[in-house]
Amino acid sequence: MPTELTPLEKVRLEKLERLREMGIEPYPNRAERTHTAEEAKAAFLASEQAGEETGPRVTVAGRLRSMRPMGKITFAHIEDATGRIQLFLRANDIGKDRLKLFNKFFDLGDFVQATGVLFRTRSGEITVRVEDFRMLAKAITPLPPAKDEVVDGKVVRHAVLADPETRYRQRYADLAVNPEVREIFRTRAKIVRALRDFLDDHGFLEVETPILQPIYGGAAARPFITYHNQLKQKLYLRISFELYLKRLLVGMYEKVYEIGRDFRNEGISFKHNPEFTQLEFYWAYADYFKVMEFAEEMIAFVADRVLGKRTLTWQGHEIDLNPPWRRVELRQGLIEAVGIDIKDYPTAEELAAAMKKKGIEPKPNASRGKLIDQLVSDYLEPNFIQPTFLYNYPRDISPLAKAMPGDPTMVERFEGFIGGMELCNAFTELNDPLDQEARFLEMGRTYAADDEERHPIDEDYLRAMRYGMPPNGGFGMGIDRLTMIFTDKRSIREVILFPHLRERENAKPPSEVTENPTAEENNEG
RNA sequence: GGGCGCGUAGCGCAACGGUAGAGCAGUGGCCUUUUAAGCCAUUGGUUGCAGGUUCGAAUCCUGUCGCGCCCA
Known part of the structure; x- marks a missing residue:
């Protein structure tokens, strides 16, 4: 029509x-x-x-x-x-x-x-x-007329296309009339190029692993589900690359990375798009502290290449990307920010009681790790405006990270923050197949059968690990968020060319698209 | 998921219970160094959608769709 x-x-x-x-x-x-x-x-x-x-x-x-x-x-x-x-x-x-x-x-x-x-x-x-x-x-x-006027040497654009909905739905029109929007995606390309160059120069091999996976894993997120007609088999769009990249370490590659798309069937917000671009690398014989130093060098390198300097302004904050970044030990950070020493409260019940005493309402039915995560999200993360590594995380929310020697409740894991936003996540990777299996089983017990974050056990991954996996450090970072930092944008939609929006009712595509036995499951939950 | 806000011409906006407007864009005309060129004239609207209240609704109410912001 x-x-x-x-x-x-x-x-x-x-x-x-x-x-x-x-x-x-x-x-x-x-x-x-x-x-x-x-x-x-x-x-x-x-x-x-x-x-x-x-x-x-x-x-x-x-x-x-x-x-x-x-x-x-x-x-x-x-x-x-x-x-x-x-x-x-x-x-x-x-x-x-x-x-x-x-x-x-x-x-x-x-x-x-x-x-x-x-x-x-x-x-x-x-x-x-x-x-x-x-x-x-x-x-x-x-196209919207968008006339330019020069006032006191500054270009003032009139009647510019500004409605966010139109800009995202008709990105072509947005790009056509707003040159600064075109610039965002040039910057994005430079960032990705710089990351590749940095990793390549340090001996990393770029690889491509399956997007369609028979078992999803590597992160706590709900997947998109699809179906292969001839194999008569459900497939999941990957929620992370982790388990495949680590299999490659078993196969004797020592440094591998992948830059690609992850898919998470979750809420859409100013910092979440259902598909987003991720960088992950795995590095044999390195641990999380080595990865930490490497990561801050990598970001500094990107800054050099993209901005020509290591400072930038993000939402009014002067951000200094020079290494070394601030390092905050999670337990110590919470002692200082909240006055709770998590070590004194070894169970979820005890920690929840301690939180209530401080006037903090603990999330109902949360594990100890989740409660700690709640404290971190509410009292630490928002203050990490300058680049900050938060390290040593609770074990039960980190099933793929290696325990800290001497403290079985904690793992060698860090997250990096800029502008109060989580940017990256890394650990000394768990390479003990028996411990890994125990963790998977533990996860299965922790979550109820219908819990959205319950994951099926990846037996093949355990088999790979039983062949022997070298000790290694792994790292994951959201490219979209990094681009937000570099382009001073508050919304992820500004750095994704065609962000997902809800379909307009009067703009529906032909309805025969959903010829898929599992289509309904995609809408669950 | 909850709260708040927004949706009016192609675009950016006004009108906030009493005939929907101006600018830019468009159309017709004048104009040989302009640059949001200027001047004259002029077209264009089911005010997101569906109901309701009212003599009368863009405006008030309810629902709905979409987007944004804040919170979870």
Whole structure:
């Protein structure tokens, strides 16, 4: 069913038809661009410095962003990926009919190309004196006008597309009119590139492990469920890469990493998207302190590469990424922040009572580890604005981490925080297959059969570990959150090109998509 | 999941119980160095959706959909 066009769109469609009647193809196959806007300006400056009398002849192409028809001349700006350049069309140069064609049938948003010699206008702007121009692609739907005005040297954009819903649902329009949004995703790409380079330079091997997994694991999260028709088997979209990457250490790789997508069937918020990008690495013969030092070096390296400096502003906070980051031992941190020494309360009941005494309402039915996690989330994390490693975590919320020698209730694990937000999570990895099996069984007992965080036991992972897994340190970090820090964004949706939003009722896709025996399970819980 | 807020023209906004408006964009016209160009004229709306209250609803009420913020 064709979409209902707005009156503005109908006007443009009519223009398009008129162009075709005139024998002008509004969507030609090829363009003849010789210079980007930036290259054209650079070429002009070079010829100007060389003292040449006329500027270089160029063909530029881009989207029409402004038009100022003034009788027998017209000024316009086109924009390409490198920036804007002004076009100057004069009846004397191109003839009255061509000028009229441009003024009447070319609209803001259209992709056009223009050929001419570069010169400076009276106000000094480098401009193409157009000899020839051509439609490259007609825009039917008008983009938001987004006019720029320079006030006291600052660019003020008017009537800019700002509604978050429209910006996320129609990211293409957001990107088309908001150059600073385009910049976010350039920064994101630089971050990922820097991480890869850092890891590659340190001898890590980039690998790809299954996204579709018969058993999910490696994190506490609900999975998305799908189904392989021929295998007649349920498959889960991975919630982490951990268990597969560690299998590779059994296979004698010593340093492996993966950058990819994880999927978690949970709430959507300003820091959660159902699919998000994760970096995980595993490093044989390293422990969590070694990983800690490596991680802060890695982030500093990313800062050097992306920002050219190691400080940044995030939501008004000056953040210093220089190593070493602040280190807070979890037990000590809670003693100082809450006045509770978790060591004095070895059971959930005792700890809950201690919390109540302090006026803190403990989460009902929570394990000791969960209660500690509650205290950490409420009283420590929000204060970790500067880069901070919190280390030594309770064992029962860390089933894949190795216990601390001398304290079987705690494990060698740390999390990194910036801006009060959890950024990364790492441990000395558990490599004792008997302990690992015991932990899995323990988890099975801790959670009721219908608990959302209950995980099936990965027998194959245990088998791999029984073959022998070297001692190793592992690390996981959310790339989206790291990008938020580097781009000063508060919402994860600002750093994901196409974030998930609820489907609009009147925008449903064809309904035959859900031909899937397990589709209903995807909606459970 | 709970609380608060928002949804009006393509875009950014106004009107807050009494005829839905202005700007930009659009359309027609004037204009040979403009840059939110200017001047004149002008088109465009089931006020997210569905009910209710009222002589009268964009405005008040209820529900619903979507988004945002805060909390869990």
